[in-house]
Amino acid sequence: MRRWLRRLKPRSLRARLVLGVTLLATSAVLLCQAAGLALLHSWLTDQVDGRLTRFQPVPQLYQDVADGRTASGEAGRTSGLPSDYRVYFYDRGGHRLAMSLSGDGGSAGPRLPKSEAELGLKNGRPATVAATDGGSTWRVIARSGTDGTRVVVALPLKEVDEATSRMLWFSLAIGVAVAAGVVLFGTLAVRLGLRPLVGVERTARRIAEGELELSVPDRHAVTEVGHLSRALNTMLDRLRTALRRTEASEQRLRHFLADAGHELRTPLTSLQGFAELLVQEPEMSLERRQEAQQLIVRNADRMSRLIESLSQLARLGEVPATRWQPVDLLSLVADGIAAVAVRHPGRSIGLGTLADPEDDARVNELDVVEAVGDPHQLAQILSNLLTNACVHTPTGTHIQVRVGTFRVRPHGPGTTGPGRTSANAPLIPGTRVCAVEVADDGAGLAESHARRVFERFYRADAAERAAAAGSGLGLAIAAGAAEANGGRLELEARPGEGCTFRLLLPYQPAAAATAAPAPHTCV
Template sequence: MTLLATSAVLLCQAAGLLLLHTWLTDQVDGRLSRFQPVAQLAQDVAGGRLAAGEGGTNNGLPSDYRVYFYDSGGHRLARSLRDDEGGAGPRLPRSESELGLRNGRPATFAATDGGSTWRVIAWPGTDGTRVVVALPLKEVDEATTRMLWFSLAVGVAVAAGVVLFGSLVVRVGLRPLAGVERTARRIADDESELWVPDRHVVTEVGHLGRALNTMLDRLRTALHRAEASEQRLRHFLADAGHELRTPLTSLQGFAELLVQEPEMSTERRHEAQQLIVRNAERMSRLVDSLSQLAKLGDVPATRWQPVDLLSLAADSVAAVAVQYPDRSIGLGALADTDGEPREAELDVVDALGDPHQLTQILFNLLTNACVHTPPGTHVRVRVGTLRIRPNGQGTDGEGRTSANPPLAPGTPVCAVEVADDGTGLTASDARCVFERFYRAGSARRAAAGSGLGLAIAASAAEANGGRLELDTRPGSGCTFRLLLPHRPTAASPRSSPPLKEFHR
């Protein structure tokens, strides 16, 4: 900055000096060009009426002029006007051929005493003579010299000011960058929750701080996700190992029993074989569930086709009613009027999705409702269409949990609700109900299955582009709701099944 500023000042001063010198020299040239009595003086000198050097100041010449004459032979006369006063004058050659002047065009000559230069102009005289008029450039040189010293002083002052003031400005301007550096060092020393100051948002340092904060935020989010994923993986492996340990232990124990007691009675041998088969089936179901979860997490549903959710719900209700004949399972319509669901007439609800995965979701929800509610609890399945509203179905709100992201307000959806009038879940159980291997309620832990059903259902819902959510409060029962974004289908209308209730 100092070099650039000083160079700019010196360049401007040099241009000013050149302009000043040229302008003053032009003023001198103008005075030389306007000097008219030259021809008359030449005639007086040639006719002998005025000898060179005579007349002193009475010959009408200004005191700073010098006039010299060359005769017709090209020789400079020994005496010239004003030359008798002595002092310096232009250093003119003796011969006109060496003069090198064109008539009416000024030129600069050195002084006889080595001082200031002279400005000289030549005019033609009578009878082949030439008259040379000279003016000193002393005032021009003095003015230029003073301006030069002034420019040098200004240049030195400007350079010093730029060094001092520029250094101060740069230090003040880079002070936020020093703060960014200190914060970055602290972050590198494991203080990972710090933020880079970005108060100066209009400067490059402010933009740098904001960019670093954005990068740090994304890095922290990625690290937290990696830590959470690693923690979930550890819990998952621990839970999977725990779940597999029990049937493996049973298998090993009964197998050793059959080997160590070959004389075992037929009845006991048959009982041991049945227990081995049941534990093997349990292990097989658990491994299949884990494999299905892994596939749902890696690859979304690709076999999308038009699906009638009402028929799908009716088939699921019929299948579960056979397994749990003591349960009352109702099938109805779900309508959305001004955001308030109400019972309505059954109608076909067409959606796009994987029929196998959607059937599994409904089957898991119905099985979960029959297994985890007291005897005599009524289960209701409702099918219809809704529109997502702020703080309504499909969004995160109080008393509502989901493992899937919320849907945008205004989105039309196809919905299937599985509700019961049981005891409901506490807030802590509801928050964890979609986690793998989680079972709500220690009293029912032994008969609650593997704890993977709802996790599989949530993953399948997300694979189909939808959302599975739970509305529950203690004493108010549970309402599981499957929401699928409505997509136009080319399916032809079908009649609704006449199925209303399944019970023994």
């Protein structure tokens, strides 16, 4: 039985809605018809009761009963009894008399007991009793007559039963018609109402099959389907963004592993080749042996530096700088320039101040520019920037280092803008920062190269990659260190106008240098 009921249970939402609406509408109609039917039956019965209550036998009728004359005698002719009434008599002892009055002379009548005690009628209160022929019921009322006799007056409920029966069949017909109409028009209305949801379902099925670029149609802004469509589109946008980020991250990881393997393979191959040469030719000359040993040491040093750079990148990505303290950027830059000048004696490197064009104070009079951060990491950032400017620009290119403070303004340094590239998040406009700019007047960089300078292992010049001039990790390390110190490293470059690398750090006034630093509150 349960299995059969499960098969009959509608599975689609449309069928369930139509079935539910049909049951509710039909039940409501039948309930209203039942209430009307009960009201009609009660009203018609009250009409019969009123007729019974108003009927009063003539006094002569009681005298005829007392004299023992039958209803067909003189009393029947003088009583004026209406055609549908029945009148029955009980004597003083409570026994029903054989004589009775019938207006229409029919044989059918109410089924009354022989004894008044079994009658159970109270004076003036109508009651319903069955008919002698099993047909329609009768409504009876009892009254007290003269000399202790009892008179029972009855009226048939045939008309009431017929009217009620006709009303019942009419109600059933109305219920069936309403159910059929609700099924027909309800199916059409539900189909039209669920059409947007069907569109959402089809689009969702296509998205589930792999068409991730689709969006759910949103043409019903004020309906629940419209809200569902917007929610699904928002979810799909976030899902697509997450998938693109995951794909880009996996692609970067593949490139990183491939580049790292390539960079490590070159010195490792050289190490293996020269080591095998020393083993296979033990009788080689001392000069060749020393040359091979020097190349082994040089490639081992290169591989060691490369591994150290990779390890440093990993550490920068895991934990931020822990040695936060006030740092004098002017002194740090001066030391960095002196160290680079020793390695590149032919380079012209100048040191100046960075003016804020909207600040009324004379920046040239500043002798201390203090930021907060890890001094060793900040020194490494400056060293990488200066070395990068010396290595990747032609001889004779002038390098200018500027130090100062300014307030970040919308679309200015520290924010995103045309010609400005960074691997770090933009700063909040209105933030006061310390800045170090390393600028050159070289040939600059094309936009396609400028967008990728902070990528790991990226080198703009393919000839430099072939000559192994560097590992391509210096700017990536500098960007990671800047982020670890709560700052930002950015590049402004245009072809033919040189390059400007700008390091922005949390600002620390000189008067507050002795106080405990709060590095993350300024930026």
